[in-house]
Amino acid sequence: MKRSFEKRLVFVWLALSAMTLAQLALTSLGEQDSLAPNAALTSSAIVIALIKVRVIIREFMEVRHAPVLLCRLTDLWMVLTGVSLLGSYFVGMAFSRG
């Protein structure tokens, strides 16, 4: 196996694992009042998760070498998911307070 490709895969896996541990660290930072909604923690968790998903799709699934249409479609899905999740969270929280 090409050494450069192998190194790249290891680096990608390490980056994904580091982001997972960052999510773990985020929850411990917000432990003071774990029974209260935390918009900053939630937004960070969702954004980090979407970055991880994009890294998996681009690197492990090799979409970075794919035709532009596939790159755009996968990016479009990620934007749609991000807007849906963050939008539902903030709009839902606003409605539940009101």
Add this chain to the structure above:
Amino acid sequence: MTPVASAEPRADAPDERAAAGERTERVRFVPGQPDMWVFVLFEALVFTSYFTVYVVRRTQSAELFLQSQAHLDLRVGVFNTLVLLVSSWSVARCVQAAREGSVRTALTNAYLTMLFGFVFLVSKVLEWATEIDQGFSFTTDEFFSFYYFLTAIHFLHLLIGFVALGVAVYQIKSPARRSQELVETCATYWHTIDFLWVLIFALLYVMR
């Protein structure tokens, strides 16, 4: 890409095309069968709708969801995520080794992927058993209904993933029937299971 029936590296192998592309102009290829990508995008949209409904319901009963979420073990969620990320790494190595005609390395990585997938399955079953043992079942409350639904449907996808890995191993083992495109298709499915879990982990275990 077209199927090949040889253990030899193909002249049009994606990595070689990509390397050539760096020298001249960028050459692009679809990893695996395009049909699988249609399926992946469809599945991703279906899961996005599940996740959105979950977040909407969560904001309407924030206290209940937070109280129930506190009974999940975050460390188990992190462990499961890392295990699936390792499995994605090994299946990516499997694809690359198969592309280069390194049958032994490709098979080793395919079996490693199966092993990591199995570790995830066992860990998930143990987690469910622990939750049920503590009195938290599908009908306990809305949070646990979502928890069991999302994790069970993901579990089902993972079981199908083992069939996909079996197909990949079957393809890699014989030079007569080997199809790099099919190996990449199976790997694409496996990675989909991984990135869906990444979102499930963030929504069930981390968000507040």
